[in-house]
Amino acid sequence: MSFSFVSATRxxxxxxxxxxxxxxxxxxxxxxxxxxxxxxxxxxxTFGAIDFVDASRGWLSTGRELYETSDGGRSWSRVELSxxxxxxxxxxxxxxxSFFSSESGILPATLSDGGAVVFITSDAGRSWSDRNAPIAxxxxxxxxxxxxxxxxxxxxxxxxxADTQLFVTGTAGRTWSRITPPALYGKSDPVWGFAMLxxxxxxxxxxATPCGDGGECAVPVLLxxxxxxxxxxxIRQPAA
Numbered sequence: 457m458s459f460s461f462v463s464a465t466r467x468x469x470x471x472x473x474x475x476x477x478x479x480x481x482x483x484x485x486x487x488x489x490x491x492x493x494x495x496x497x498x499x500x501x502t503f504g505a506i507d508f509v510d511a512s513r514g515w516l517s518t519g520r521e522l523y524e525t526s527d528g529g530r531s532w533s534r535v536e537l538s539x540x541x542x543x544x545x546x547x548x549x550x551x552x553x554s555f556f557s558s559e560s561g562i563l564p565a566t567l568s569d570g571g572a573v574v575f576i577t578s579d580a581g582r583s584w585s586d587r588n589a590p591i592a593x594x595x596x597x598x599x600x601x602x603x604x605x606x607x608x609x610x611x612x613x614x615x616x617x618a619d620t621q622l623f624v625t626g627t628a629g630r631t632w633s634r635i636t637p638p639a640l641y642g643k644s645d646p647v648w649g650f651a652m653l654x655x656x657x658x659x660x661x662x663x664a665t666p667c668g669d670g671g672e673c674a675v676p677v678l679l680x681x682x683x684x685x686x687x688x689x690x691i692r693q694p695a696a
Contacts (some may be wrong), residue, residue, distance in 0.1 A: 469604050510558065562608055622685065624653075658681055678693055
């Protein structure tokens with residue numbers, strides 16, 4: 457479900473059943489880590505994401521809680537996140553942590569009031585501040601709050617998408633620009649993947665091809681832009 461490598465040989469893999477594996481030879485052999493409260497929680501919430509910065513330190517999001525380790529994942533401590541946002545709302549759904557150095561990292565979250573924020577740390581997770589995201593999410597029918605699709609290509613360039621709403625920031629969330637998606641055929645969650653390398657250059661994976669009889673086949677198309685979404689170009693994909 458989630459991979460994190462700190463070198464060509466050292467890495468971790470987190471499974472949807474909560475199992476955490478470690479490799480020291482580039483994935484040829486894997487060692488199962490002891491089950492902890494943090495890893496067991498990923499099996500209960502069916503979500504888990506890890507990010508390590510070196511052989512000892514890493515972070516794990518279970519979707520509801522954030523944990524950190526200082527011993528390579530053998531034990532985890534819960535990180536308390538304070539209520540944030542305009543209404544000082546508590547986070548109810550956490551995304552994947554992303555660290556760019558041993559000190560600098562980010563964590564997207566959906567709040568109980570439906571808003572979305574991005575938590576930021578510059579002191580290795582000892583403290584977290586927040587940036588408001590430009591998308592407010594609703595509550596799904598089963599009562600689960602969902603987080604917008606989030607991708608960070610650098611400490612300052614992030615992208616957020618929800619259905620056909622696409623945004624990019626080059627100022628670490630202080631200001632956002634809306635990206636205009638191409639005309640898409642898909643009517644339900646047509647944007648499957650969205651990432652900007654810079655505020656101008658990026659890619660979009662979407663359901664865009666209709667069936668011959670007018671039905672919706674959701675055939676994927678991969679598109680690229682070099683002008684912040686003003687124009688898009690289809691990328692030819694392998695036949696497989």
